[in-house]
Amino acid sequence: MIHYRVGGIRVAEDISLDSMRSGGSDGRFNRRAIRVDEAQGRVLAAAARAAIEQVPLAEAGGRRLAQQLLATSDWPPFARAGLDGYAVRAADTAQASPESPAALRVIDTVAAGEPALAAVQPGTAARIMTGAPVPQGADAVVMLEQTAEGMAGDERTALVKAAARPGQNVAPQGEEFRLGSPIAEPGELLRPGHIALLGTFGYADVPVYKRPRVAVFATGSELLPVAAPLAPGLIRDSNSPMVAAMIRQHGGEPLLCGALPDEPEAVREALLGIGAEADMIVTTGGVSVGDYDAMAMLLRGLSPCEPAQQLSGVSQERLLFNRVSMRPGSPTSAAWMGGKLVLALSGNPGACFVGFELFAAPALRAMQGDPSPQHRKWKAVLAREIGKGSPHDRYIRVSLQYGEDGRIYADPLAFGKSSMTASIADAEAIAVIPSGRNGAAAGSIVEAWLLPQ
Template sequence: MNVGQLQGEARFRRQAIKVDDAIRLIIEAAKPGRMESVPLREAGGRRLAESIAATTDWPPFARAGLDGFAVRSADTALASPGSPAVLRVIDTVAAGELASAAVAPGTAVRIMTGGAVPWGADAVVMLEQTADARLDGQPAVQVKRTAEPGQNIAPQGEEFRCGSVLAEPGVRLRPGHAALLGTFGYAHVPVYARPRIAVLATGAELLPVEAPLEPGRIRDSNSAMVAALIEQYGGVPVLCGRVPDEPAAAARAISDALAQSDLLVTTGGVSVGDYDVIASLLQRIDGVPAAAPVEAAPQPRGEIELSTSAALPADSRLLFNKAAMRPGSPTSAAVVSGKLLIALSGNPGACFVGFELFARPALLRLQGASPAEAMPKQVTAKLACTFDKGSPHERFVRTRLYTEAGVLFADPLAFGKSSMMASIPEAEGLIRIKAGAEGPSEGTVVDVIVL
């Protein structure tokens, strides 16, 4: 069966969707997924799957804020450097200990930072405002300043009350959260599981990375790049190898990949060539993208009916099969068996850009990020040099970023064509060049997606 026949003229009639609309469709289709409980020491960087609440008041007792003496403020009402109050010292309390007796009128307790303030005391006088003394042969302290009620004491429940929420689902756990959770006894933390992302490459021209080159063939470098990007953004890559340009084999490979993953990323096979098998399969899905442009026609059925083994499941839903962008306009997405399939270009540069724009937001959403957090982050920068190449669609240009005199500059990288990979390792951002006959000139303020 000829793949070109499967697509027919429909391959040339794909309707482009705006990039931001395409990203939103993907984020809407990607729902926070599996949950798991991990040891507290492994929770950093993960997103919380359930609300976490304080298990006790914090502090759990009135706590001294510094080294000094716990006193009754009333006993120091007339204290001054020239006429200090003299109080008998009845005990010493270190952090983790309790006083043996309450503070009665005319007495004080030596206390260390973090120590539990004994009953009867309502203030702590810092050590620098006291002097050692004797009273009737017993240890005593001279207090040289009047103490105010509550002075240098952290009252019970000052920061948190028992049952108050510490963090909500979706919060990315930072080191400060680890301190909070440890304080309240959370040895294990409920988080969203790292999503398993299947990676499937198409193309009869692809060789394994370790294979020697053959005439007309290239090594599969995209799978390794996509796997590295998946790990960088918190996912677990599942490498599914390569599939030939044959619909039935591709449909089976997609089904198998989705069965063992939360999301599938394919590379290659999405353009308009006679052997672009992923495009052929997606073209057969009924329905039109929800955000398709005005006058978009329904997806045609093509010239030859696909057999059951050479088609995606009947309940599959196409999100889009073309994006108004350069590079990577054939990038496509669908929901298959209830899971996202993101089909990226086989050209390395376009594959890289497509992953950052579409797959990364899906990964973040699966890990519990809110829709707003999952959207690519943008900044503005000044263009360091003229980019004179126009485009009928918005262009995403790999760039390095630098700051000069407090101003952020974007310097477009060379070798930026969709098939080129030399600039990928240096890319720190993607400049968004608006569609038009001419590109922007040096000094123009442009939007940049930060990688």
């Protein structure tokens, strides 16, 4: 018989060893393991889209666009010279050669940023600079190196030494974009090239999704602040700053809320008390089946969410799942509390890292409008044997290398146990090792989920 509290209620329960050993579920908390893809689907369905805000163009890099943006003009807005030289009619240079150059009267000089003042007529040319508008009548630009200057009486003459083709060295109006054509789509991650485009078309302010605010709680009475000296039986809370860094890496804003005691009622009050400050909540620790695992006790008291249930606007607390068929991090859980998605990750650093990448990272990207929030996946060759089998799929931290054979190799990192921290910094991908009696042989083809670097 064990005793614990859920929502302030004292519960007594008789736990048999046989029930705790039952195949697909945890007897104490009746936890049925679901597959990773099903768990991801439930999390994404509960991830509410963030609000939209306008930010200055210079601050829009790294944000996700909230609406389609269109070209506000043709681009280029006029036929533009691609280099320094002479704007000509190609037909006037058809017979030109170094031995017999075409002599054309120079009627104008056109600089970038200035309009052309005269049209190019048969037998004439205009000196032109890179980026300047091509004068009316001209259909080609001959580079300066293929010309020479001369005089015919008191008039300047361009001696063209090579035949020009129509359109040569001219960027026609609308070559890249036409007025009203799409330049960026909703959900796109705005990179420097996007910023250049938006500036080109006059978007001084840009509609983007707000960065989701994520409250981070650590559970466990054994946790110390990072700055505190170690004491017997106590460890520093390294998960919270790691999770905060991962939140930023995926476009969110972390709210570090400190450590919570091993009391389900206190944990519940803290999660609900975050109120409007956060858009999502991530906890670490307390999700296993120990006598003091407060998150597991708290989540046990929630009613399960129906698969098709829409959670937006639902005030009742619901359990999404409390066990996932995965290693590490099988106790990873998720719930709907206080109108927010709550992700309860393992307290073991390696399992916490993997759980965040599998569930929190896609949720954050979805909240910011990413149309493809899941990780990019490559096929890779397993560089070293994974000798041990597992009843669950395993998600192994790996580094990636290009082999001499042109293939990508996934090399399992040392110190890869769920409780270990040393290899997290070197992880470039997570390789999926399917469940089974045996592990995976070196040379096997595995799926590698790419991590942000």
